[in-house]
Amino acid sequence: MELNPHIQRHHHITLNVGGAQEDYDFHTKVLGLKSVKKTGLYDGAEPIYHLYYGNDMGEESTLVTCFPMRQSGRKAKRGTGQVKTLALSVPVSSLGFWATHLTNNGFKPELLERFGEQLLHFAHPCGIEYELVGIADDDRKPYSNGVIPEGFGIRGTHGITVSVRDMENSAEFMHYGWSGKLANTDGAFTRFHVGKGGSGTIIDFQHEPQLEQGTWAYGEGTVHHCAFEVSDLSVQKSVKYHLEGMGYTDVSDRKDRGYFDSIYVRTPGGALFEATVSKPQGFLVDEPYESLGQTIQIPPQLGDKAEEISAYLEPLKY
Numbered sequence: 001m002e003l004n005p006h007i008q009r010h011h012h013i014t015l016n017v018g019g020a021q022e023d024y025d026f027h028t029k030v031l032g033l034k035s036v037k038k039t040g041l042y043d044g045a046e047p048i049y050h051l052y053y054g055n056d057m058g059e060e061s062t063l064v065t066c067f068p069m070r071q072s073g074r075k076a077k078r079g080t081g082q083v084k085t086l087a088l089s090v091p092v093s094s095l096g097f098w099a100t101h102l103t104n105n106g107f108k109p110e111l112l113e114r115f116g117e118q119l120l121h122f123a124h125p126c127g128i129e130y131e132l133v134g135i136a137d138d139d140r141k142p143y144s145n146g147v148i149p150e151g152f153g154i155r156g157t158h159g160i161t162v163s164v165r166d167m168e169n170s171a172e173f174m175h176y177g178w179s180g181k182l183a184n185t186d187g188a189f190t191r192f193h194v195g196k197g198g199s200g201t202i203i204d205f206q207h208e209p210q211l212e213q214g215t216w217a218y219g220e221g222t223v224h225h226c227a228f229e230v231s232d233l234s235v236q237k238s239v240k241y242h243l244e245g246m247g248y249t250d251v252s253d254r255k256d257r258g259y260f261d262s263i264y265v266r267t268p269g270g271a272l273f274e275a276t277v278s279k280p281q282g283f284l285v286d287e288p289y290e291s292l293g294q295t296i297q298i299p300p301q302l303g304d305k306a307e308e309i310s311a312y313l314e315p316l317k318y
Contacts, residue, residue, distance in 0.1 A: 006235045007179045008195040010157040011227040011260070011276040012052075012063035013086055016076055018126035018220050020049050020068035020314045026125055027053040027064060030105050031088075032148030034058070035293035036283050038316070039258065040309060041067055047309040048072060048218075052293070055143045055156065058283045060229045060276075061200040062140060062156035064088075069220040070126075071314050076222040078127070079214030081270025083223035084206070085129040085161035087119065089199040092134030094152035095120060101148070115186050115204075127221045133158045138199045159202030160226050161189070164269035165209045173268050174203065177243055178228075194228065205269065216272070227262065227274035236263060239275045258299060259283055294318070 017023040027033045036058035041048040048069065054062035064086065069076075078084065090098060095111070098120055102109045109120040109132075119133040135158065142153025164170050167190055174180030180192035180203060188208070193201045203226075214222060230236050236254065240263050243251050252264040260278045267273055279285055286297045296313070298306040 006230050006239055007275065008229045008231065009201045010061045010160075011229040011274070011278070012054075012060075012065050013083070013157060013160060013226045014065045014067065014224045015086070015124070015128055016069050016126075016219055016222050016224050017066045017124065017128070018068065018070040020051065020071070020316055022125050023066050023068050024051060024316055024318075027051075027066070028145075029147060030102070030107075032143065032145065032153055033064065034143040034145065035318070036063075037259065037293050038296045040296070040299050040313075046072060047305075047312050049296075049313055052283070055141060057289075058292075059140070059156075060278060062154075064157075067218060067224065068314065069218060072218075074217075074219040076217065076219030077212075077215045078222055080163045080165050080208050080211040081216070082163055082214040083160050083226050083271045084163045085131060085204075086223065087131040087133050087158040087160065087202070089135045089138045089140070089155040089158040090132045091138070091152060091155075092118060092136050095132070095134045097149070097152050098132050114189060115184055115191055128223060129161075131158070133199070135199050140200070156200050158199045159191075159204055160223075161204045161206050162267075162269055162271045163206050163208050163211060163214075165207075165211070166269075167205060167207050169268035170205050173248070177246055177248060177265075178203075178267075178273065213270070216266075216270070223271075225264065225272035225274050227260075227276040230275045230277055233261060233277055236261065236275050236277050239263065258297075259285060 033053035037052035039050045051066045053064045107122045109122045119131045138155040140155040144150035174192045183191040190205045192203045195201045250266040
C-alpha cells in the first residue's frame with residue numbers, strides 16, 4: 001500500500017476551554033504567547049469565541065487555538081479516544097524558570113522524564129493537560145512581550161498525546177494513512193513523528209485500555225482536534241482521496257476557515273485530525289500586523305449579526 005508522504009508538521013491544536021478571560025490570561029500572561037486572532041467559531045449557529053495564540057505572526061506549528069465553552073454551559077468528558085495532552089517546546093535550560101513561574105501563578109508543575117526528554121506536566125485552568133518539554137535545538141522564534149524572558153519563551157508545539165484503547169489500528173493509520181514514522185516506545189507510550197521529525201512533528205499514543213470513552217462534541221475541558229500542515233490544496237485533496245481509498249470514509253469535504261482551508265478525519269483511535277493549508281496572507285487577511293489579534297473579527301458568514309455577536313460574547317480585558 002502506497003504511503004502518503006505529505007503530512008509535514010503540526011499546524012495548530014484546538015481546545016475546548018472554559019471562560020474566555022481565564023483562557024486569555026493563561027495563554028498570554030502565564031505562558032507569554034501572543035494573541036494573534038480573536039474571531040468566532042465557524043460551525044453552528046451559536047456564537048462562540050475562537051481565540052488564537054502563537055508567535056509574532058502566528059506561524060504554523062506555534063498555534064494554540066481555543067473555543068471558550070463555559071458561556072454555552074456545555075461540558076465535556078475526558079477519556080480515551082481523544083487528544084489528551086498538549087506539549088510545548090521550551091529551551092531545556094529554562095525548565096527551572098518555568099517551574100518557579102508556574103508555581104508562582106498558582107499551578108502545580110511536576111517534573112517528569114519521557115523518551116529521554118525532561119518535561120513539566122501541569123494543567124490548563126479548565127483541566128486539559130499541558131507539558132513544557134525541554135529542547136536543546138529548536139530554532140522557531142518565540143514571541144516576547146516582556147512577560148517571559150525571550151530566551152526562555154515557548155517555541156511552538158512539541159507534540160500531542162492521544163489516549164487509545166488499542167494501539168494496532170492507530171499504528172496502521174499513522175503508518176499508511178498519515179505518513180507517520182514510528183520513533184520509539186516508552187512504557188505505555190508509542191511515539192510517531194511526521195515530516196522531518198523533531199519538535200513540532202510528534203504524535204504520542206498512550207495505551208489506556210481501561211479508560212472510558214471520552215466525548216467528541218464541543219464542551220469544556222477537552223482537546224477538540226490537532227491540525228497538521230500540508231503544502232497546498234492539491235496535496236490536501238490527495239490526502240483526502242488517499243484516506244478514503246484506504247477505507248477511512250469519515251473524511252470531511254474542504255472547509256474554508258478564513259485563515260486556512262481544512263479537511264478533517266476521525267482517526268480509528270477516536271482523535272480528530274485535520275490536514276490544513278494556510279492562506280497566503282495568513283492572519284493578515286482581515287487586519288494589519290500593527291493591530292493583529294487586538295479586536296474581534298466576525299466570520300464573514302455571520303457578518304450580518306456582527307454587533308449582536310460582539311454584544312453577546314463575554315467581554316475580554318486585554
